Amino acid sequence: MTTIYLIRHAEAEGNVFRRIHGQYDSCVTPNGRRQIAALAQRFAGIPVDAVYASDLKRTCLTATAIYRQKGLPLHRDARFREVGLGPWEDTPFGELERRYPAQLHAFSHDSYHWYVEGAECFLQYAHRFLAGLDDVVRRHEGQSIAIFSHGMVLRGALIELFFPGQDEGVSHSENTAVTELHWENGSYELISLNDATHLTPELSTLGRQNWWRGSRYLDFNMxxxxxxxxxxxxxxxxxxxxxxxxxxxxxxxxxxxxxxxxxxxxxxxxxxxxxxxxxxxxxxxxxxxxxxxxxxxxxxxxxxxxxxxxxxxxxxxxxxxxxxxxxxxxxxxxxxxxx
Structure with missing residues (x-):
């Protein structure tokens, strides 16, 4: 059996500056560094044989929580990048709310129907990630692997893998949330989903935001x-x-x-x-x-x-x-x- 830990990056600039960053190479915030320390403590006693991350700074820094303390190399793989957002990259959420409210709502709550010309659609980014996942799992069969990636692409891959066609099947994840999968005989099993119990309420990112709670809730995005x-x-x-x-x-x-x-x-x-x-x-x-x-x-x-x-x-x-x-x-x- 192969164990896979899928981990979202720590809190990054886009989460706090309220800008949609996609593949824009943003940095981890000071609170994100505290989240990384909490993640490192969580994994201190958990065996991991290989660590992968997207090639963006926010995932590579988050991955230090595991690969440094275990003396492992970090394998960077662009297939684990966030959704390529094309013309939306590094746009303030307030601007998207003003100009494209229906599309922005679909991005978070109706992924299969979200479309922006020049950006990756749901099936493109979900299958890009899953192709990378399949390669890594076969390369490390029988071992434990940690893969650091991004909120939307992780959500898309998990929906497509376990809840195809059901956008509501996977909730939005907290920064540094951990999903555990097992792979055996060519199939995946979902063990736990988006677990962030290593974070205190003070370290939570989603706890300070409302966009993921539904259309009745609003954030103050400029x-x-x-x-x-x-x-x-x-x-x-x-x-x-x-x-x-x-x-x-x-x-x-x-x-x-x-x-x-x-x-x-x-x-x-x-x-x-x-x-x-x-x-x-x-x-x-x-x-x-x-x-x-x-x-x-x-x-x-x-x-x-x-x-x-x-x-x-x-x-x-x-x-x-x-x-x-x-x-x-x-x-x-x-x-x-x-x-």
């Missing part, structure tokens, strides 16, 4: 637009500093209401600058500030920036706390990486 001339009073209220031509200034919208703003500047070489981020008082304390940071980091990274510089001291305590959480302090700091 979208962003360019600044218009009539936004001058709003920018003044948000304390926006003087900007220059070429700076990227974005107004954060919560549905149809301005909620805040973020301003960045591309510097020479591999640096970018965070000029300002702020929320209106009525929108503070709701966990939205991390989304503003995502709107700063992700576009700068896409332009080749590896470092994020603060060009002026941060005085707001909440903003200071948020930036410090991600290792960003006065001076020059590295935009989060897994190196």
């Amino acid at each position: 979208w962003y637009r360019d600044v218009a001339p009539e936004d001058a009073p709003l920018l003044a209220a948000l304390g926006c500093p003087q900007t220059e031509p070429g700076d990227r200034v974005r107004i954060a919208m919560l549905r149809d209401t301005p909620a805040g703003m973020v301003a960045t500047r591309r510097l020479d070489g591999d640096e970018g600058a965070l000029l300002h981020l702020a929320l209106l008082p009525e929108h503070r304390g709701c966990g939205l500030a991390a989304q503003l940071l995502g709107e700063a980091i992700c576009p700068l990274r896409a332009e080749g920036a590896k470092h994020l510089r603060l060009l002026r001291p941060v005085t707001d305590k909440g903003t200071k706390r948020l930036l410090a959480t991600y290792g960003i302090t006065d001076g020059c700091s590295i935009v989060p990486t897994e190196e």
